[in-house]
Amino acid sequence: MLEGIEVRLSCRYPVAGIDYATLVYSGKLDALFNYKYGRLEYRSLSFVQVPHQLHQHAVNYCDKQVPYTRDVDYRHFGGSVTMREYPVLHTDHNVPMYPVRDHVNLDILAKYQALHTSAIVGGRLGSFRYLDMDKVIAQAIHDAI
Ligand SMILES: Cc1cc2nc3c(=O)[nH]c(=O)nc-3n(C[C@H](O)[C@H](O)[C@H](O)COP(=O)(O)OP(=O)(O)OC[C@H]3O[C@@H](n4cnc5c(N)ncnc54)[C@H](O)[C@@H]3O)c2cc1C
Secondary structure, three states: OOOOOOOOOOOOOOOOOOOOOOOEEOOOHHHHOOOOOOOOOEEEEEEEEEOOOOOOOEEEOOOOOOOOOEEEEHHHHOOOOEEEEEEEEOOOOOOOOEEOOOHHHHHHHHHHHOOOOOOEEOHHHHHOOOOOHHHHHHHHHHHHO
């Protein structure tokens, strides 16, 4: 699929000195525009290993009094540990995971979406929308044809 296409790993866009005809961008929309209208907010996760095994692959915790949201036992996917997920705010030091789609952020999003770019922008971060993998793949196929 990537035959004839140069692949460079571990470098962040924008990369100085790279010339391209088409840019497909799947990073954060606010970063693409250098945070011109401020930062879009994301929730991230802090993962802590816990000793117990689960009968099922995941248990969700919805109670406000419980500080964690999910336990996932990766033994059910070929892994060897159970990890507990604590919600944290996204900073420059962790991964943006879940877009905070409240009115404040949706107003900022609308401003970014109104800006012109020649890039093909998509994916979970580019759309500022939580998308499961099948939705992202469908979006990519749609944009490609
Ligand atoms: C905690 C969590 C659990 C999930 N579980 C499921 C699940 O069980 N089932 C499911 O279907 N989906 C799940 N998803 C959703 C799934 O991860 C996404 O649908 C999918 O990864 C989105 O693909 P993407 O290409 O848009 O984004 P990503 O997979 O996030 O890829 C974007 C890539 O762009 C890179 N990037 C960003 N900015 C730049 C830049 N400036 N320069 C260079 N590279 C950059 C990032 O490093 C990353 O590699 C989960 C998501 C999260 C956060």
